[in-house]
Amino acid sequence: MMNFLVKTLANAGALAVAIWLLDKITLTGDTGEAAVALIIVALIFGLVNVVVKPVVKILTFPLFILTLGLITLVVNALMLLLTSWVAEKLDVGFHVDGFWTAVFGGLIISVVSWALNVVLPDDD
Template identity: 75%
Template sequence: MKNFVVKTLANAGALAVAIWLLKDITLAGDNFGHEVLTLILVALLFGVVNVIVKPVVKLLALPLFILTLGLITLVINALMLLLTSWLAGKFDLSFDVDGFGTALVGALIVSVVAWALHVVLPDDKD
């Protein structure tokens, strides 16, 4: 359970950095508390997308993974960010990623920040 909470907080932090750095990734709320709750819900949704959809897409893209020496992973991460944005709209969460280029840069930011936060934050392996 602790590992799940740590990963969700790391995803929320990484998404917050991407929202802060890129004007085309937006998160809206009535007040600060509502924005934080929306961010945590979007991070949970992003985690679910990464656990359920991403492995299937990576398996289907295995030949491209080999051909591009793993660079397709960044494209897959961008697609997962776009899927999260689309699903957030279906759940009335005010999270929007405007376009594939923004999603690609956002996925790079989210990947780097989430990795750094996973290194710093404790998990069940400690």
């Protein structure tokens, strides 16, 4: 349970940094609504990464080898775009505008999430 909470908080922090740095990743609402929306988006993002990302990685394994792992940027961008799409369907005020924004957002989220997971406590 603690591990889930830490990962969700790391995702929320990483998403917040991407929203702050990139104009085309938006989170709408006043401060309270935005905070709740950010946690919901972090949960959606975590769910997408747990359920969908492994399937995509298996299906694109030859591309991982061929591109020496650079396809990871595309996969992360697609996961962020899928998160945006699900958030819009659930009427959460989160939107990623465009593929390249998703690529840069995915890169930012990966780096910040990694750094936060190093710093935040883990029950393992």
